[in-house]
Amino acid sequence: MAMHIQLYDTTLRDGSQGEGVNFSVQDKLLITKMLDDLGFDFIEGGFAGSNEKDTEYFSRVQELDLKHAQICAFGMTRRRGVGPEEDAGLQAMLSTGTTCCTVVGKTWDLHVTEVLRVDLEENVAMIRDSVGFLKSQGRRVLYDAEHFFDGYKANPEYALETVLAAQDAGAEIIVCCDTNGGTLPDELAEIVTNVQKSVSIPLGIHCHNDCDVAVANSLRAVDAGAVQVQGTINGIGERCGNADLVSVAANLAIKKGQDVLQGGEGVKHLTELSRYVYELSNMNFRSNQPFVGRSAFAHKGGMHVHAVNRLASSYEHIDPELVGNERRVLVSELSGRSNIVAKTTKFRIDHDQELMKKILDRVVELENEGWQFEASEASFDLLVKKIAGTYEPKFRQIHYRVSVETAGQKEPLTEATVKLQIDGDGPIRHEVAEGDGPVNALDNALRKALIPTYGNLAGMHLVDYKVRVINSSEGTAARVRVVIESADEHDVWSTVGVSENVIEASWLALVDAIEFKLYKDEGEVGAPLEEAAASPE
Missing domain, CATH: 3.30.160.270 (Alpha-isopropylmalate synthase LeuA, regulatory domain)
Incomplete structure (x- = not known):
């Protein structure tokens, strides 16, 4: 049977750390509503207490009538030498009013001693105290093990000690984070498999894309037993970004048959979601983005179009409608007669072989002069009418x-x-x-x-x-x-x-x-x- 894989969206927090991304509070609320409508399980609203915008978001999000998603407040473990009851960060998470808190703690001994500048035992206590305190206050606690894979490779015994501290304190899931984005799929899957033998609660995965394998790493982690994938819409985020939850969801639902986004119903709206987030984040669409890009199912070469005319699956790995996208036939100097036939069907002139040749010849001639019709389909439609003699200028x-x-x-x-x-x-x-x-x-x-x-x-x-x-x-x-x-x-x-x-x-x-x-x-x-x-x- 298909296993339900939780999708945890951190577009509003981790995604907003991407260069040039700046969501308003209203943007964040609109994205939250759409993610909930599509069936995302968790939505990380922001870093509790870090800025006025996130504080306002956590206040206003309670007014939304969410049907599915759990809103998560993100924060760090307590500071060294401070009890959890007095720690400002933990109190900020509680003040958000969310039922779910995501706590991030250090896994890599290098970070503990050189960045936090605390001893290894104190870091373990910080993790245990923070998770335990939030749990005692009636919150669901997810634990993000930062730099987990680098930490495990450097000192596996200590890395396991940190996540076991979170588990024993009441965390409901351990999320293994490839924070530097430098772990490759085979190595990552092996580590997740090994860690699963040592813990008694579920594992999740949070991958950055610095080696361009964040989606692949996320899928391999699911194969190895992870039940939650964290990421962002369109993969936006710091440096090279995060795992793109659009591709993750599509692959899990369509390729692997897993249960995501309300039994796959939300997958049908992934293209709409992707473009919606691009618009609100004031970013250009990636035309070649898998599954949802405008070019994801675009066919230009004449041989390709001829094959697609006969059997769409010959050059398409899925039906584009499964993710809310559409097939496009492009016209250029590479086009063959099949492209022209496909593009002119609506004019009912495809039976006229001589006219088809005239159109193709004219396209090749104009593109040699610098015109380009693959990105200007409206001009191509008018060109067809002109060559066919049905064009009357307005x-x-x-x-x-x-x-x-x-x-x-x-x-x-x-x-x-x-x-x-x-x-x-x-x-x-x-x-x-x-x-x-x-x-x-x-x-x-x-x-x-x-x-x-x-x-x-x-x-x-x-x-x-x-x-x-x-x-x-x-x-x-x-x-x-x-x-x-x-x-x-x-x-x-x-x-x-x-x-x-x-x-x-x-x-x-x-x-x-x-x-x-x-x-x-x-x-x-x-x-x-x-x-x-x-x-x-």
Whole structure:
């Protein structure tokens, strides 16, 4: 039978120690609610008493109606020479009001004598006293054995003495921490197996990713008998981060058949969870992140796509829907006819072999000039319509002009003028708008000209703007590629423009973004592209 493996999330504490990560109290509460909804067993809310933000979190989290997760307050063992009743750190853990406390103590004799600067016996007493005191106050106590693997390798007898002190004092689990992230899977599994023979309570695992094996180490620890895995969402954390609980959960549930996240129901929402945490932590998505990355099930090579068309499992280790992700077919100079067929199925033109060849030839030609459609699928959809002869522009450019004025201004003043003819032979609109830079000014002028006719453009906004020099050897005359990411309340799409003039490249991408929005709202582009690749013949 499947064994339930506890997932202990420390995104809000250990994850927040990652460079550039700074959660607000509201961020932490929102993440807590989502983790609980998905079925995480424990959520480490923060370091008790260390800062005002964590203190406020522990106060406000009690107002949440949590259905599943236990909130844990994190803290250290008592200070040397101070009784547990007088220790400020232990009192801070109690004051959080949580039912569960996670105590971290030293395992490595080097840290005991050189960092804490106490003798080995006093460190054991600090562990025993701290766990025992919290237990006597009615708290569940989890014991994190810091630097456990380094300590065990250096002095196994003393490492075992420390964890047995925690066990005897009432800890319900011993969590073996690879704090430096330097232990490899085979060695780690052997140590966990050996330790399990000496303790009578369950073991957990907490791995850092300094050797890029934190997930592998966590899985090996479970194989060796660990019943709890600690980590963070997306593996964020100090230095190289922690074990990524997204990959851990997916591997445990799908690959190993273990019971995690409410019988696996939460696994179906891992992609949503991953992206949610990225957004709240103000970090860029990792497109190649296993299971949940945007490229995790993306197929580019023509041979790959041909195989996926026939049998998805030939190039995918799982169905992407199992983790809430989706299959994507990319188009580039590496594409074959299978890519084009998969990407154009919604246009019902795949029976036209000559047209398929024209599209592929044009993609290869444009990418040779610097265009890139794998990251700009909206521009590709419009390109298909143009080659197929079904494209009718929603407006015609007569001219545009951008000016930047600095005379007498503290900040440059940017102004754009556009002159357009609406819907081919409709009214001519001539508008002027200012903006924070030339692209923003053009966007504002375009909206001013078009929204009176196309009111739905009011719900569209620009999300991201990227510029890349293609042929840098040409210096300031080099060709540039501009990719614009746009969104409305339903979708996100990307468009591309290429020119020696960065304003012209931006204009091309911006016009495509608007045209795509208008066609999308009419139902002519933007439908899911994965159905063709998902259906085996």
